[in-house]
Amino acid sequence: MNLFADIRALVIDCLTDLTTEGVLPDGLGFDNVTVEPPRDASHGDMATNAAMVLAKPAGSKPRDIADALAAKLMGDARIVSAEVAGPGFLNLRLDASVWAGVVKAALTQPDFGTSDLGAGKKINVEYVSANPTGPLHVGHTRGAIFGDALASLLDYAGFDVTREYYINDGGGQVDVVARSVYLRYLEAHGQEVTFEDGTYPGHYLIAAGEALKDKVGDAYVDQPEDVWLADVRVFATDAMMDLVREDLASLGIKMDNFFSEKSLYGTGRIEEAIADLKSKDLIYWGTLKPPKGKMPDDWQPREQWLFKSTDFGDDEDRAVQKGDGAWTYFAPDIAYHFDKVSRGFDALVDVFGADHTGYVKRMKAAVAALSGGTVPLDVKLAQIVRLFKDGSEFKMSKRAGTFITVQDLVDQVGKDVARFIMLMRKNDTPFDFDFDKVTEQSKDNPVFYVQYAHARVHSVLRKAADAGIDLSDLAGADMSLAATEPENALAAKMAEWPRVVEVAARSNEPHRVAQYLYDLASEVHSLWNRGNDDASLRFLQDDNIPASQAKIALIRAASVVISHGLGILGVTPAEEMR
Structure with missing residues (x-):
């Protein structure tokens, strides 16, 4: 049940009737017609912008369309009133029986x-993707949680x-962690080491x-690096990824797939992706323009293979291969997304850290080029989280080993x-995580407030x-016995749930x-508190x-929706607070 979708369908049917009757001209599109909760709840239960968005293409005054639409809508038993407001917004009030239907549906x-918005389309959500250099720290947490919740929402x-x-x-940072593990290996053999x-x-x-x-x-022990580096690199990566999996599990995150950047090198997969772009005449030999602003002392023009990312909305073309044949950092990212496209995904989502802002346009350009514009890529940036406790900010230093x-x-x-x-x-807004506030038992602590x-x-x-x-058939309860204004307000808020999801x-x-x-x-707590003053609103009615x-039944339905969310x-x- 999606009440907002149902009422929007009713609005569209009424507009179609008005078109048939000649009140509205033929050929109008209704895609931009919405039915939403009004900004002010006192204005009604729902509001539609139909008259506002159709006035110009129809060559009519918004209020004239709104008046005609209101008359049509009043023919439906679910609509108690349809009032024109302002320049042409239409505010609707619904019959109490509608709210009874919402409660029954939730139960x-x-x-x-x-x-069914997704219609079974395949979507890849990539998130966390931290370097395998140690356990996850708080800097990774927001993107991990955001990506996981987004995946669940889309599902x-x-x-x-x-x-x-x-x-x-695939990069040099894995060599660094391999050397670090090797030092700990020597330490395990009783040697003193210096980092x-x-x-x-x-210490991890x-x-x-x-x-x-x-x-x-x-x-x-005491062997030159060329003897042990390759093996220790693999060993260290596996060990660090074991730590990462444990950290993800502690956050309730389980990945469907882990994709290794290293698997792209020496396997022809990068070459295949670049060849695909070359076949589309999107790779050329050229020189990048000098960077804007103050010129770096070491900058000098050099020819290399460039991707025509400006053809797809990027600010400049991007290097994929240097003149000496070495791949740039961008090349394996192109190959990785080429692999995603090749796996048949209908859409992609990448969750990046805030420090990857400059990467967004080039990745969007690459995916558009690789897929011929058929696979959309949405890049979500997770802003940093600052931690506070006892009024002071925590600081992190991964290299010093003191990170959180x-x-x-x-x-x-x-x-x-x-x-x-x-x-x-929202993921792209800065966020302060205060340990003291998140453990408060008050309305100011949102997780406590919802759980309570x-x-x-x-x-x-x-x-x-x-x-x-007897609670065995709450769905069969006579909801006319719980139809006061504050009770209907709770049911109306529940009715928004399917719309919120979409x-x-x-x-x-x-x-x-x-x-x-x-x-x-807040609606549940409000109704509870009202019952303290008005006995008729108490959930347990004597005799x-x-x-x-x-x-x-009303509040049980609310708890079901809370549980879904x-x-x-x-x-x-939580079923009880301790």
Whole structure:
């Protein structure tokens, strides 16, 4: 059940009738006609912009169209009133029986709120993709949580989702971690070592060094680098990815696929991708323009192979292969996305860190070129998270080994708090994570506020069961006994759930789900608090079992919706607060 979609269909039917009757001209498109919650709830239950968007193409005044549409809509039993406001917006109020239908749908339809928006289309969501140089730290957390919640949201909206991690194991940073593990290996053999030349001194490498000793004994002790580097590189990468998988699991994240950048080198896969672009006349031998602004001292023009990314909206063409034949950093990224396109995905989403802003246009250009414009790529940037505790900001230094890990975060606040809090804000806005605030039991702590609403409902269910009230058929309750204005307001907020799912999925914005859950929880708490002053709004009505069943059905339906939403966010609903 999607009430907003149903009422929009009604609006379109009425507009079609007005066209048939000659009130509106033929050939009008209705794609931009929307039915949404009004900005001010006092204006009604829903609002449509139909008259506003059709006035100009119809050559009519908005109010004239709105008046004609209102008259048509009033012929439907679900519409109690249709009032024209301002220049031509149409505000609708719905019959109370509609809200009873929402409650019943939430209680009886396990898929309430799910959507066929995705129509089974295959979509690849790539996220985290941190270098395999150690455990994940807080800098990776927001992108990891965002990407995972987005994948769940798209799955809920009917897409066939693949969660993917791109292992950046093709660059020189993996050599650095291999050398760092080798130092810990020597240390495991009793040698004193010094971490120099940018090697990582983190304690997390001690276990890897000892494991390497257990595997090869003293075979690499005091051996030149060309003897052990290749083997230790593979060993170190595997060891670090084991740590990464453990960190992902602690956040409730399980990937469908891990893709190695290293697998692109020496296998012809980069060459194949570049050849595809060459066949489309999109690779040429040329020289890039000098960088804008202050000229770097070491800049000099040099010829190399360039990709015509400006043909696809980029600011400049991009180098893919240097004059000496070496690939640029961009080349394997092109090959990786060529592989995605070749795997038959209908759409791609990349979740990058905020430091990858300059990469967005070139990746979009590459995917457009590789797919012939048939596979859209949406790049989502996850802004950094600043951590605060006791009024002071935490600082991180990975090379110094003093960074804050995902495990540190989960150990302090738990998976559910970490996930919900980081999803309350849009991914591309800066975010401060205050350990003190996220553990408060107050309205200002959104995860507590939502969890408390869900737990309150289950508290009522337990009390009702203790009182001997039959809860076996709440969907059959007489909802006319729970149809006051504040009760209808809660049902109306529930009715928004399917629409929220579709809007969030269309825009790839899971924060909309978190914010909606906060608003829904607010309606539950508001109704609870009203019951303190107005006995008729209390969920348990003395000596009136039918009224109790209706009111419990209402809040039980709300808890079901909260549970669905928390499921998308990867948060476990609480049945009691401790």
